[in-house]
Amino acid sequence: MQLSRDDLLNAYKRMRLIREFEDALHEEFSAGNIPGFVHLYAGEEASGVGVCMHLDDRDAIASTHRGHGHCIAKGCDERAMMSEIYGRADGLCGGKGGSMHIADLSKGMMGANGIVGGGPPLICGAALSAKQRKTGGVAVAFVGDGASNQGTTFESYNLAKVWNLPAIFVVEDNGYAEATASAWSVSGSQAKRAAGFDIPAIEVDGHDFFAVWEAAREAIERAREGGGPTLIHCRLNRYYGHFEGDAVTYKAPGEVEKVKAEKDCLMLFRQRVTEAGLLDAEALDQADREAKARIDQCLSEAKAAPAPTEAALLTDVYTSAY
Amino acid sequence: MPKKSYRQAINEALRQEMERDERVIIMGEDIAGGMGAPGEDDAWGGPLGITKGLMTQFGRERVLDTPITESGFIGAAVGAAATGLRPVAELMFVDFMGVCFDQIFNQAAKFKYMFGGKAVTPLTIRTMYGAGFRAASQHSQCLYPLFTHIPGLKVALPSNAYEAKGLLIQAIRDDDPVMFFEHKAMYDDEWEVPDEPYAIPFGEAAVTREGDDVTIVAFGRMVNMANEAADNLAKQGVSCTVVDPRTTSPLDRDTILETAEETGRVVVVDEAHPRCNMATDVAALVGQEIFGALKAPVRMVTAPHCPVPFSPALEDLYIPNAAKIEAAVHEVMSGVHARAAE
Ligand SMILES: Cc1ncc(C[n+]2csc(CCOP(=O)(O)OP(=O)(O)O)c2C)c(N)n1
Ligand SMILES: [Mg+2]
Numbered sequence: 001m002q003l004s005r006d007d008l009l010n011a012y013k014r015m016r017l018i019r020e021f022e023d024a025l026h027e028e029f030s031a032g033n034i035p036g037f038v039h040l041y042a043g044e045e046a047s048g049v050g051v052c053m054h055l056d057d058r059d060a061i062a063s064t065h066r067g068h069g070h071c072i073a074k075g076c077d078e079r080a081m082m083s084e085i086y087g088r089a090d091g092l093c094g095g096k097g098g099s100m101h102i103a104d105l106s107k108g109m110m111g112a113n114g115i116v117g118g119g120p121p122l123i124c125g126a127a128l129s130a131k132q133r134k135t136g137g138v139a140v141a142f143v144g145d146g147a148s149n150q151g152t153t154f155e156s157y158n159l160a161k162v163w164n165l166p167a168i169f170v171v172e173d174n175g176y177a178e179a180t181a182s183a184w185s186v187s188g189s190q191a192k193r194a195a196g197f198d199i200p201a202i203e204v205d206g207h208d209f210f211a212v213w214e215a216a217r218e219a220i221e222r223a224r225e226g227g228g229p230t231l232i233h234c235r236l237n238r239y240y241g242h243f244e245g246d247a248v249t250y251k252a253p254g255e256v257e258k259v260k261a262e263k264d265c266l267m268l269f270r271q272r273v274t275e276a277g278l279l280d281a282e283a284l285d286q287a288d289r290e291a292k293a294r295i296d297q298c299l300s301e302a303k304a305a306p307a308p309t310e311a312a313l314l315t316d317v318y319t320s321a322y
Numbered sequence: 323m324p325k326k327s328y329r330q331a332i333n334e335a336l337r338q339e340m341e342r343d344e345r346v347i348i349m350g351e352d353i354a355g356g357m358g359a360p361g362e363d364d365a366w367g368g369p370l371g372i373t374k375g376l377m378t379q380f381g382r383e384r385v386l387d388t389p390i391t392e393s394g395f396i397g398a399a400v401g402a403a404a405t406g407l408r409p410v411a412e413l414m415f416v417d418f419m420g421v422c423f424d425q426i427f428n429q430a431a432k433f434k435y436m437f438g439g440k441a442v443t444p445l446t447i448r449t450m451y452g453a454g455f456r457a458a459s460q461h462s463q464c465l466y467p468l469f470t471h472i473p474g475l476k477v478a479l480p481s482n483a484y485e486a487k488g489l490l491i492q493a494i495r496d497d498d499p500v501m502f503f504e505h506k507a508m509y510d511d512e513w514e515v516p517d518e519p520y521a522i523p524f525g526e527a528a529v530t531r532e533g534d535d536v537t538i539v540a541f542g543r544m545v546n547m548a549n550e551a552a553d554n555l556a557k558q559g560v561s562c563t564v565v566d567p568r569t570t571s572p573l574d575r576d577t578i579l580e581t582a583e584e585t586g587r588v589v590v591v592d593e594a595h596p597r598c599n600m601a602t603d604v605a606a607l608v609g610q611e612i613f614g615a616l617k618a619p620v621r622m623v624t625a626p627h628c629p630v631p632f633s634p635a636l637e638d639l640y641i642p643n644a645a646k647i648e649a650a651v652h653e654v655m656s657g658v659h660a661r662a663a664e
Binding site for chain 1: 351352355356357358359360361362365366369387389390391392393394417418420421455456457458459460461626627628629631632633634635636639640
């Protein structure tokens with residue numbers, strides 16, 4: 001399987017859209033315009049997009065508290081996402097969920113999650129469902145380095161293996177869980193942990209879209225063919241604080257700036273495709289401008305959208321009569 | 323007396339107990355922060371800075387940052403408590419009880435009884451609860467009624483900084499497992515707090531307002547709403563007693579019943595969902611014990627039967643407030659016995 005010119009341009013557009021989305025939210029949060037907890041994905045775009053490029057609507061993903069990038073990569077509507085983050089009635093979840101709970105089941109996006117380690121068991125269920133219903137679908141859990149230490153995660157590895165599920169665990173290791181370094185909190189290694197369950201593991205540089213894309217291709221192909229689970233360990237970096245408002249004093253001075261200058265996923269992608277003559281700079285510049293305009297539009301529309309009214313408070317608690 | 327915030331009061335209680343008793347250790351996610359990281363040590367002092375400075379004073383041996391593994395470290399705190407330490411574990415948000423509840427309610431709570439009285443488990447679990455932070459459905463719940471339900475656990479709900487310090491010191495000195503609930507919207511609230519250590523006994527309510535017409539029993543942060551309502555009502559000529567039970571387990575039944583008997587009218591205020599909560603508990607108590615003294619049915623002011631919504635517009639409707647309490651007081655005063663809408 002090869003990436004066509006269209007695929008490449010789409011991948012870049014998705015990553016750029018996520019970056020614009022997150023950069024805009026950072027500004028908006030600093031200005032006091034957004035309520036609640038917001039965790040930004042900027043810097044990690046190659047992971048979400050590199051994986052989700054292989055997925056379609058029959059495939060499910062479970063995201064984390066840092067979910068905006070996974071949502072956009074899986075095809076959630078960015079305009080409705082923006083309204084959700086502002087708590088508006090036309091938000092993707094009616095304003096009831098907010099940043100930490102954006103979901104769109106019709107797109108196979110099983111939700112961002114406020115519970116660290118909440119996702120891995122859910123995708124075992126989604127993978128089981130795909131397997132039994134013979135949809136050909138697979139299920140992917142994005143797992144932070146911090147979440148990789150939860151019991152739920154280990155239990156899911158074991159379950160996925162013993163049930164031979166079409167499940168993929170993408171450990172997004174950005175080096176930190178809140179203010180704690182994964183170098184300390186994770187004993188052994190992600191790959192060795194997978195090996196302990198007889199699950200194949202692939203280690204990739206998560207700044208490199210092509211490396212992620214290739215690893216995901218292999219893992220997802222295996223899962224679709226009935227070959228069971230795979231773990232992908234992506235090393236990457238988050239550009240902003242753990243949550244908006246975090247002063248990030250636990251990182252070394254200049255740590256993030258260095259990554260931005262040397263390994264930014266958008267920069268690496270641009271270099272790679274222009275040097276290889278796959279895309280020209282003008283097409284990429286054009287994509288940059290479009291992403292910026294789109295996010296500006298999402299922002300202004302979301303801000304102008306009405307808040308939910310009292311009638312919404314008690315709806316959606318149950319599905320059948322109560 | 324010096325004024326201190328709820329945050330400072332909790333920090334001070336921990337510090338003073340750690341100074342007094344070296345068996346007291348604290349653990350939790352980023353309660354210091356910076357573990358294994360190249361930057362600042364004690365970078366966070368807890369996600370909301372509650373434990374800031376304790377690691378620098380007591381060292382990493384007694385202030386333990388944990389990986390994100392609540393079932394593991396809450397369980398370890400239970401085990402350490404049963405074997406000679408007096409751990410204070412921080413469960414960042416009480417909503418995360420889902421990942422570690424077994425260690426609390428099947429292990430810690432039951433050792434004493436199951437083992438025929440032989441075990442002693444002096445454990446404190448500090449945890450954040452409550453709505454108002456736009457933190458949505460998985461970071462805003464109350465959940466203290468679930469813990470109150472479990473025999474073997476004690477449950478403290480300080481409503482101000484003075485109570486926070488005294489109840490936390492009592493929790494640490496107590497030989498039973500204690501769930502200590504901190505309302506996340508109160509950390510900056512200031513109150514008069516003595517510098518010296520003091521313990522507030524469990525099961526002793528505070529009466530924060532005295533009046534003749536209506537008894538308002540309120541829990542945790544709702545005590546402040548009830549006080550505000552009582553002050554507004556006083557200006558309208560309705561005088562209220564406000565009872566702050568301070569702990570839900572044990573519950574000071576005597577103070578609730580005595581004050582309820584005096585006024586004959588009871589409003590219970592609870593930020594938890596309306597079913598099987600502290601409001602239903604108190605209403606049942608009053609109905610069972612002093613039915614004959616009641617001049618009106620008990621009214622309950624609670625959150626509705628739905629998860630906590632994110633949108634500020636909805637969350638503001640969700641949380642009980644002084645206006646809703648005042649309306650309930652007027653109802654019991656006017657003798658309107660409207661059937662409660664679900
Ligand atoms: C069960 C549970 N424990 C703790 C938290 C608080 N918390 C939210 S995010 C986070 C750090 C997660 O780190 P990681 O998995 O590495 O993801 P990252 O934030 O780096 O993307 C913590 C401790 C939570 N939300 N749920
Ligand atoms: Mg991380």
